[in-house]
Amino acid sequence: MPARGQTAADLAERLLAGDKRALARAISLVENDDPEGWALVREVYPRTGRASVVGFTGPPGVGKSTLIGRLVELARGREREVAVLSIDPSSPFTQGALLGDRIRLTDHFLDPGVYIRSMASRGSLGGLSEATLQAALLMDASGKDDVFLETVGVGQAEVDIIDHADTVVLVLMPGSGDSIQALKAGVMEIPDVIAVNKADHPLTDTMVREVRGVLSLGPQAGWRVPIVKTEAGRGEGVEELADKIAAHRDFIDSEGTLAERRRRNLMNEVVALAAGRLRRGLEAQVKDDPTVQELLDEVVARRLDPASAAARLLEGEEG
């Protein structure tokens, strides 16, 4: 359909020019698993890789959104354009609620240099983490200097978008004992920067000591993970946090690990996408193909073991 192609090219052009509405439209296409969305990402992909991508993770309610709101203010003061992608696997939330009620982000929503979006798993066939990665790429392509990703989670997060960040910030607050345990047990990967937020809490220094204790068990060479005390509610420590994030990026840039990190992340992405496609293909086959049903009958009747059945399934796939 030429008319449709025309629209797609037009959308790509407006997106690359930094048009906020084009970005919103593009992300919706990706979120709805519309082939046009994937085509758009294909087209603009060569123009990505310029943004600094920072992931924020940590237990619910520690103040990630408030902190991000403050960092957005700071970035705007430095004339940087920002996009925020908040990933909530369970509940989509409205713009108003996105960054909590303490900070009025009305200004940011009206600011053409800021784009804020939340995504939930609902509706994205390719899986939430694929859709969010595509969304982050679109934000990058639209010329944002900073892309901030927010995910809730400790340990085995459902969403691994955080792996695509150049810098990962773990946000904790006094009393985040579970996270300390997760770090200690190696369930949670050591982040690049740790923010202990709600520093107005009397147990802040205890928390900082505990975090330092855990970090001292880890590798001592290379980047030393800084611990920054913040009070996002009042904007305290936010500038220091921004500096540490920038310092980390400079560090990995100069060490050559940024390129390495991105290569590893993209490799994982390619494998994940291919695996997802294979999986969906196989699942469709299992549902519709009578010979596969027969194969399953054999497994159920204990005449064929699951591993041999899987091997035959794959032979069928290739043949």
Ligand SMILES: Nc1nc2c(ncn2[C@@H]2O[C@H](COP(=O)(O)OP(=O)(O)OP(=O)(O)O)[C@@H](O)[C@H]2O)c(=O)[nH]1
């Ligand atoms: N006392 C205190 N409260 C804070 C501070 N920063 C944020 N809060 C409050 O903590 C609550 C949670 O903040 P959010 O920014 O929504 O936390 P979040 O980590 O994004 O929460 P989820 O996205 O639901 O996981 C809000 O009521 C904030 O106003 C702080 O520095 N001190």
Ligand SMILES: [Mg+2]
């Ligand atoms: Mg939040």
